[in-house]
Amino acid sequence: MGINDIARQVKEASIKLAAMEAEHKNRALAQIARSLTERENEIVKANQEDLKRSVKENLPEPLLKRLKFDQSKIADGVDGINSLIKLEDPVGKTLLSTGLDDGLELYKVTCPIGVIGVIFESRPDALVQISTLCLKSGNCVLLKGGSEAMATNRILADVITKATEEAGVPANWLKLMETRAEVSEMLKLDEYIDLIIPRGSNDFVRYIMDNSRIPVMGHADGICHCYVDEAAGLDMAVNIVVDSKTQYVAVCNATETLLVHEKAAAGFLPLLKDALEQKQVVITGCPRTQKIIPVAPATEQDWKTEYLDYKLSIKVVDDVDEAINHINYYGSGHTDSIITESEENAARFMALVDSGNVFWNCSTRFSDGFRYGFGAEVGISTSKIHARGPVGLEGLVIYKYKLIGKGHVVADYSNRVKTFKHNKLDKKFPL
Amino acid sequence: MGINDIARQVKEASIKLAAMEAEHKNRALAQIARSLTERENEIVKANQEDLKRSVKENLPEPLLKRLKFDQSKIADGVDGINSLIKLEDPVGKTLLSTGLDDGLELYKVTCPIGVIGVIFESRPDALVQISTLCLKSGNCVLLKGGSEAMATNRILADVITKATEEAGVPANWLKLMETRAEVSEMLKLDEYIDLIIPRGSNDFVRYIMDNSRIPVMGHADGICHCYVDEAAGLDMAVNIVVDSKTQYVAVCNATETLLVHEKAAAGFLPLLKDALEQKQVVITGCPRTQKIIPVAPATEQDWKTEYLDYKLSIKVVDDVDEAINHINYYGSGHTDSIITESEENAARFMALVDSGNVFWNCSTRFSDGFRYGFGAEVGISTSKIHARGPVGLEGLVIYKYKLIGKGHVVADYSNRVKTFKHNKLDKKFPL
Incomplete structure (x- = not known):
């Protein structure tokens, strides 16, 4: 069966899954957690196959680390599912209710988006995490993982499929793709797939964005900035920049460029250089930085x-406005932080920097769904529509308008026999 | 100056406009309303030029009607702006506030999307309506109207530009494009333009969707359905179908296909045929319809x-599920209505029909921002993300996460020196 037919089946399943009760979805999630534990040995064995082959193929050490999926990773996955079960169902919330007229009631009610295409590299934990997030939010999912994790992904998809089948989730709600050709095909299926979430390298995400008409939620670059203002406390500034740069360098919310107010530069930069040298950070700087x-x-x-x-690259700027302009021009709209004691400058920075996450006196590394308290994260989005910043369950739902009448027709209103009342109802959708 | 440079200027203006206070934006809107009235004669004169040329060029009568922009249309535009001024500012609303830890406060605050590209055909009222909606929501706008309305659009853009300049709105917040070549160029400028709203024919909208990487909000087709269930009141059903089909046929929320339960068909279809014949509606039907x-x-x-x-096309179906499947397969996700006295079937229909607007016992023609009480409407969206159904001001905003700390760094949390608290704050963003 080709991807086109598979995607059509998934689309059909999405109609049924959308109507599934919260409790039923939670029972299915619990079943996945149980099956992951019960089939632990099979999973670890499959992962060892992947690891063995990847070592032979000289996969770099960091990728091998991400590929590893052992008992402790399985336990993390199970913990994640148990937290997810406790989160409120994002589907079926009444966002608005209005009496358009007597007996004519409008409700805006959240519902799943439909079919999500997820493309991720190496880490098999992403498969467990994203498919359970999709299930909780009532979405069906087409998954494609990295080929180096093929055996692990295959067994994980099997565990999830069988567990959810047992729990009465509509068949075909999750499908695993295994070849690059299938991904290329998938990018064309805007008839069946409503949203693509790519998790991987910049080039990979940009390729997806450039090659599909389907909306993409995610980020390519994470070029984050710290700006140390004239009115910054220098010790605090050193701590925040060191954390933003070095707490974990391989992630999208790590700082890449530091901007420093010219009046703070002479006092601040030598202190910072000492601190960063202890962490083996290589610094490049603009001419004004090089003078200091x-x-x-x-x-x-x-x-x-x-x-x-x-x-880390460093640029000395004239004032907060030059910092803002630099960030809006060179940044990626991800996360940017100002360090200052001036409330006025902080307010200006947070209003004018056009990024999903704008911070005052804290590390850019806080930009994360778990740290934000969302419990679970699909990824971080730098889009300007739908969902921005760390995206939790609510980024996987949209809404429908539901209107209940008693035979109402528009002619009565255009003939002025009746007029609209538009009363706030504050009621939940009753059906 | 090429469209690329113009779009860059508009993008730069968008940063400033995003930070403008509600009161200031409302003063600028009031200035537009005043200027439209003051420069009424100029506007009408320009429109008569367009009309004269279009008559010569044999523009069809319905298009001439839409092109006309006289005193009464200007007065409507002014009324619209005055209503818009009274609406709540959609920008700067705190959607969520969480204490991540002592002194580390997260706020989710609404903000404009940025730069909106609007492409519309004929009707000059669309220019006034959409640009004032963009201003109210803090968005800059690149506009392209139909060439038949060129003189009218030019004077309207001039009125709005001068009025907002006087009121202190950032320069370059609105730009008018005049050629098709500029539109083709614009579709490539995803660096500067955040969202495209096309208003026009199906083919036109589909062309835009197929030729840009920029997200598009709108709808191509509006294939709406009424489904008359076994348990429908026949008089009510006739009224609703007649209104849905004939109250205004040239619009996206008019019904195109009627589905009828096989047990209702024999009683209902003859009644409906009589009623529709009085309105000169031409009916086609499936074989089962033709038997009746x-x-x-x-x-x-x-x-x-x-x-x-x-x-109107008519199909007899076996039950509510066949109706739902037909709609999900052939429909365009716009608006679909069930007519039934069965709450169970209504609930099933509203849960399983995957459209932005799902109705029970009322006309599909109610699917409209003004009727829904939104006060103003950008258009109707059949997307599955961001905004769905009639889109008001809130479809023109997104949000930023704003985090305020006191020197907080992530290392303290990963070293377990501190732990996250995630307390609900219910506070407005304080800056």
Whole structure:
């Protein structure tokens, strides 16, 4: 069966899954958690196959680490599912209720988006995490994982499919794709797939965005900034920049470029250089930076680069407005932080920086669904529509308008026999 | 100056406009309303130019009617702006506030999307309506109207630009494009334009969707259905179907296909035929329909056609599930209504029909922002993300996460020196 037919089946399943009760979905999630534990040995065995083959194929160490899916990772997955079960159902919430007229009641009610296409690299935990998030939010899912994790992904998809089948979830709600050709095919199926969530490298995400008419939720670059203002406390600024840069360098919310107010630069940069050198961070700087600390020159390319490494570029700016303009021009709309004691400058920065996450006196590394308290995260979005910043369950739902009448027709209103009342109802959708 | 440079200027203006206070935006809207009245004669004169040229060029009568922009249309526009001023500002609303830890407060605050590209055909009122909606929601706008309305659009853009300049709105917040080549260019500018709203014919909207990487909000087809259930009151059903089909045939929320339960068909179809014949509606039907009333056969193509005319296709179905499946397969996700006295069937229909608007015992023609009480409408969306159904001001905003700390760093949480608290705050963003 080709991807087109599979996607059509998934679409059909999505209609049924959308109507499933919260309790039923939670029972199915619990069944997945139980099956993961029960079939632990099979999963670990499949993962060892993947690991063995990948070692032979000289997969780099960091990727091998991400590929590993052992007892402890399975236990993490089970914990995640148990937390997910406790979260409120995002589906069926009445967002608005209006009496358009006597006996004519409008309700805006949340519902699943439908079919989500998820494409992820290596980490098999992503398969468990995303498919359970989709189930909780009533969405069907077409998954494609990295080929290096094929055996692990296959067994995980099997565990989830069988567990949900047992729990009465509509058949075909989850399908695993295994080849790149299938992904190319999938990108064309806007008739059946409502949203694509890519999780992987920048180039990979950009390729998806460029090659599909289906909306994409996610981010390519994470070029995050710290801006140390004239009125910054220097110790606090050093701590925040060091954390933003070095707490975990390989992630999208790590800081890549530091902007410093010219009046703070002379006092701040030497302190920072000492602190960063202890962490082996390589610094490049603009000419004004180089006058204060001995560092290599930063080029235009540096301002556009997501290092994901122990590297930092530094630019001295005239004022908060130059910092804001630099960020809006070179940034990726991900996460940017101002360090200042001036409330006025903080307010200006947070109003004018056009990013999903704008921070005052804290590390860019806080930009994360778990830290934000969402319990579960689909990913971080730099889109300007639908969902921005860390996306939890609510990024996987949309809404329907439901109107209940008693034979009402529009002619009566255009003939002025009746007029609209538009009363707030504050009622839940009754059916 | 090319469209690329113009769009960049508009993008720059969008940063400033996003930070404008509600009161200031309302003053600018009031200035537009005043200027429209003051420069009424100029506007009418320009419109008469357009009308004269279009008559010569044999523009069809309905298009001439839509092109006309006289004193009464100007007065409608002014009324619209005055209503818009009274609506709540959609920007700066705190949607969520959480204490992540002591002194570390997260706020989710609404903000404008940024730059909206609007492409519309003929009607000059769309220019006034959409640009004032964008201003109210803090968005900049790139507009392209139909060439037949060029003189009218030019003067309207001039009126709005001068009025907002006087009121202190950032320069370049609104730009008018005049050629098709500029539109093609615009579709490529995903760096500067965040959302495209096309208002026009199906083919036109589909062309835009197929030729841009920028998200599109709107609808191509409006293939709406009424389903008359076994348990329908026949008089009510006739009234609703007649209104849904004939109250205004040229619009997206008019019904194109009627589905009838087989047990209701024999009693209902003759009644309906009489009522529709009085309105000169041409009916086509499936074989089962043809056994009950003498009508031409409906083809597969009929179920896929948006007539926008006095035409209706009818299909007899076995039950509510066949109706739901037909709608989900052939419909366009716009508006569909069930007529029934069975609450159970209504609930099933409203849960399983995957459309932005699902109705019970009322006309599909109610699917409209003004009727829903939104005060103003950007258009009707059949997307599955961001905004669905009639879209008011809130479809033009998104949100930012704003995090305020006191020097907080992530290392303290990963080292377990501190733990997250995630307390609900119920506070407005304080800056």
